[in-house]
Amino acid sequence: MQHGRRTALVTGGARGIGLEVCRQLADRGLRVLVAARKREAAEEACRTIGAAALPLAMDVTSAKSVGEAVGEARALAGGIDVLVNNAGVSLDGQLRPPYVDEDLLRATLDTNLTGAWRVVEAVVPGMVESGYGRVVNVTSSYGSLSLMDSGRHPAYRISKTALNALTRMLAAELAGTGVLVNAADPGWTRSGMGGPSAPRGPEEGADTPVWLATLPEGDGTTGGLFAGRRPLPW
Ligand SMILES: NC(=O)c1ccc[n+]([C@@H]2O[C@H](COP(=O)([O-])OP(=O)(O)OC[C@H]3O[C@@H](n4cnc5c(N)ncnc54)[C@H](OP(=O)(O)O)[C@@H]3O)[C@@H](O)[C@H]2O)c1
Structure with a gap:
């Protein structure tokens, strides 16, 4: 079936990796809601992207x-076809397990896990209704259980592990609906969070999220974790 122009919502879309995701989606012809x-x-971000934003x-x-x-x-654009859950914080100080900063843990989970989940709850039922959707959760290799070799950045890493679990559950729940759900690790990227010494620029960091956000009609890729467009161990 033919469809009109797709619309994407990108959380944390005004700077860092999110801004570049918005730019690349607009370049691919999508209307982009920059949050x-x-x-x-x-x-200000929309002014730099152009009329699609x-x-x-x-x-x-x-x-x-x-x-x-x-x-x-919805009032501006009608339906939302693509959701990129990019908003994230990294708040950890020096504490590592067995020590815990409960306030910091709660604040981190509230943005990186529950925040993404809140947006999913608001957006995904509309995707299911329309029979099309792409959900990309921007995660980190730091959340991979197979790479838990130290207790550094515990709140951030656990929040991304939990986001990965949400990705798997949501993908399973939505199997066969036309809504594909995947997690993307941008890799260490120059940004507010990544700092100036990271090896990747935002263009490269945005590449895997944008690839998953624009999986073509008929593509069955769902429930996966990817970095550099390749599967990454959970
Ligand atoms: N940079 C890296 O090396 C790296 C590596 C792996 C994964 N990641 C992930 O990539 C994503 C983007 O990170 P980044 O590197 O671009 O970081 P960044 O430059 O620090 O940007 C963080 C973004 O998250 C948004 N945000 C934070 N709290 C929010 C909230 N409560 N509500 C809405 N938006 C909120 C910010 O929006 P405001 O403009 O409103 O502040 C900002 O757009 C994050 O999920 C991060 O965990 C980054």
């Missing part, structure tokens, strides 16, 4: 903010 906590930041204010730690932003997105 940032501050509307002005989203507006529309700004949204969304804080993923607030169900109210997510609900209002997704309502506004």
